[in-house]
Amino acid sequence: MRQILTAKQLRAAEQRVFDAEPDVDLMGRAAQAVARVTDAVVPTGTVLVAVGQGNNGGDGLFAAARLAAHRPVLVWLAMGSAHEAGLEAAVVAGAQEVDAVGAIKALAECSVVVDAVTGLGSRPGLPAEVETFAAACQAQGVPVVAVDLPSGLGADDARVHPSFQADHTVTFGAPKPCHVLNPAASRCGVLHVADIGIDAEPTMLRAAEESDIAAWWPVPGARSDKYSRGVLVLDTGSESYPGAALLSCAGALHVGAGMVRYAGRAPSGLIMSRFPSVVIGDGRAEATVLGSGWGDRDNAESRVEWAKLHQLPAVVDADALYSLPSGRLDGWLLTPHAGELARILGCTRAHVESQPLECVREVARTTGAAVLLKGATQYVAELSGRVTIAVPGPAWTARAGSGDVLAGICGALLASGLPAWKAGVLGASIQAMTAARNPGPYTPDELSARMPAVIAELAAAR
Numbered sequence: 444m445r446q447i448l449t450a451k452q453l454r455a456a457e458q459r460v461f462d463a464e465p466d467v468d469l470m471g472r473a474a475q476a477v478a479r480v481t482d483a484v485v486p487t488g489t490v491l492v493a494v495g496q497g498n499n500g501g502d503g504l505f506a507a508a509r510l511a512a513h514r515p516v517l518v519w520l521a522m523g524s525a526h527e528a529g530l531e532a533a534v535v536a537g538a539q540e541v542d543a544v545g546a547i548k549a550l551a552e553c554s555v556v557v558d559a560v561t562g563l564g565s566r567p568g569l570p571a572e573v574e575t576f577a578a579a580c581q582a583q584g585v586p587v588v589a590v591d592l593p594s595g596l597g598a599d600d601a602r603v604h605p606s607f608q609a610d611h612t613v614t615f616g617a618p619k620p621c622h623v624l625n626p627a628a629s630r631c632g633v634l635h636v637a638d639i640g641i642d643a644e645p646t647m648l649r650a651a652e653e654s655d656i657a658a659w660w661p662v663p664g665a666r667s668d669k670y671s672r673g674v675l676v677l678d679t680g681s682e683s684y685p686g687a688a689l690l691s692c693a694g695a696l697h698v699g700a701g702m703v704r705y706a707g708r709a710p711s712g713l714i715m716s717r718f719p720s721v722v723i724g725d726g727r728a729e730a731t732v733l734g735s736g737w738g739d740r741d742n743a744e745s746r747v748e749w750a751k752l753h754q755l756p757a758v759v760d761a762d763a764l765y766s767l768p769s770g771r772l773d774g775w776l777l778t779p780h781a782g783e784l785a786r787i788l789g790c791t792r793a794h795v796e797s798q799p800l801e802c803v804r805e806v807a808r809t810t811g812a813a814v815l816l817k818g819a820t821q822y823v824a825e826l827s828g829r830v831t832i833a834v835p836g837p838a839w840t841a842r843a844g845s846g847d848v849l850a851g852i853c854g855a856l857l858a859s860g861l862p863a864w865k866a867g868v869l870g871a872s873i874q875a876m877t878a879a880r881n882p883g884p885y886t887p888d889e890l891s892a893r894m895p896a897v898i899a900e901l902a903a904a905r
């Protein structure tokens with residue numbers, strides 16, 4: 444599990460290191476990591492380092508000094524002034540200074556750019572000259588290694604602003620929100636988290652890793668039976684949208700539900716012809732899935748209320764999200780995409796996309812349910828305010844029907860006895876990991892049929 448630290452939290456963690464060891468050379472360690480990654484990414488040719496006036500520029504200059512020992516290095520002081528000791532070290536090591544015009548010209552010959560303009564102190568956006576330079580790097584296809592974060596992004600911000608487009612980003616101690624929240628994360632390229640001796644304490648924002656998914660996955664034991672593995676009732680699909688019923692069945696069955704009962708309005712013959720192990724009709728169960736493919740069904744409220752009355756933990760998806768019963772929904776998992784979350788909150792989709800953490804936390808706080816916000820980055824918020832980001836996957840999954848499969852997956856995991864937040868994180872992650880291992884335009888049901896192989900791989904790795 445990776446803890447995600449805001450700029451303020453990272454600075455506090457840094458301060459604790461300085462308090463314990465006043466002479467510690469964190470900047471030297473940061474510079475060493477930047478030089479190492481730069482050499483690994485592009486081992487030969489000229490390095491051009493764009494340097495700002497703060498400590499991010501200091502990291503860049505000390506990295507320039509290290510690199511200049513074995514390859515040509517140019518430095519551009521993009522903000523005029525720069526970290527004095529860093530500049531001296533770079534010049535003594537042989538780095539050549541260029542001005543703005545020289546920097547743009549040099550792009551034709553240099554093999555890699557190091558972006559050390561701004562880091563944790565970055566205000567969104569770039570001065571015009573730097574923006575022009577960043578655009579030129581991209582236009583000319585020169586690889587960019589960003590120090591801490593692509594300059595121009597805000598460390599704690601999910602949004603994109605005029606900024607560098609990095610191929611690699613070397614950050615220190617822990618990722619910051621901009622490294623994991625999209626669309627900002629898409630500007631960071633490959634993320635390298637360098638250990639420079641800063642400990643990341645548990646925070647209210649963290650990112651699950653594949654090793655967490657492997658450790659948490661519910662693997663049956665010798666004494667398991669279909670009931671102990673969890674019975675799931677699916678109330679999904681409708682006469683108008685029977686496909687959603689099939690997709691939720693596919694999701695639930697392919698992650699190993701003990702038993703799936705189908706109690707929705709899609710034709711039962713259709714379900715049986717595709718999934719003969721599904722039992723038609725409701726009965727004893729550990730969890731239910733509501734909403735996927737209902738359309739605007741008129742008795743939505745009573746169907747959702749039914750689950751609450753029977754104290755049945757529910758995955759609530761799609762149209763059922765607008766018929767939530769009053770009172771606390773402990774143990775439930777809501778699975779909105781940004782548009783659905785916006786409708787629940789009475790705000791715009793754009794607002795949810797720019798403030799995803801605040802929005803997903805708000806719905807968890809007001810309902811008591813865990814909330815999985817679906818999309819390119821998938822967030823699971825709990826009542827406490829803690830947010831866990833699922834393992835990311837490729838955008839191949841972004842197509843109609845993926846959410847229906849995901850609801851079935853999460854339902855099976857909820858029925859197995861996992862807490863709602865964990866069912867959400869595991870469900871979103873396994874779908875993404877399967878897509879990552881099977882790149883291509885597979886349909887959501889084809890992809891779901893490939894999940895068992897990924898789950899077997901995870902189980903074998905434990």
Ligand SMILES: NC(=O)C1=CN([C@@H]2O[C@H](COP(=O)(O)OP(=O)(O)OC[C@H]3O[C@@H](n4cnc5c(N)ncnc54)[C@H](O)[C@@H]3O)[C@@H](O)[C@H]2O)[C@@H](O)CC1
Pocket residue numbers: 457469470471473495496497498499500502560561562563564565566567568569570590591595615
């Ligand atoms: N604090 C520490 O001990 C460590 C800090 N490190 C580095 O230090 C960085 C933070 O350094 P600073 O706090 O000096 O901040 P930065 O170097 O990120 O930037 C601050 C400077 O840039 C200017 N600036 C910010 N955004 C601007 C914009 N959009 N347009 C024009 N000017 C802008 C500010 O006015 C300020 O002068 C980290 O990102 C990291 O790279 C590392 O060396 C590790 C240790």
Ligand SMILES: Nc1ncnc2c1ncn2[C@@H]1O[C@H](COP(=O)(O)OP(=O)(O)O)[C@@H](O)[C@H]1O
Pocket residue numbers: 761780817818819820821836837838839840841842843844845846847848849871874
């Ligand atoms: N950019 C993206 N990258 C990866 N996965 C995505 C992306 N956008 C959406 N998804 C996936 O697509 C699904 C969207 O769900 P949803 O919109 O509810 O689909 P539907 O209701 O059509 O089944 C989610 O499971 C999410 O994981």
Ligand SMILES: [K+]
Pocket residue numbers: 499558559560561562589590591592593594
């Ligand atoms: K930077």
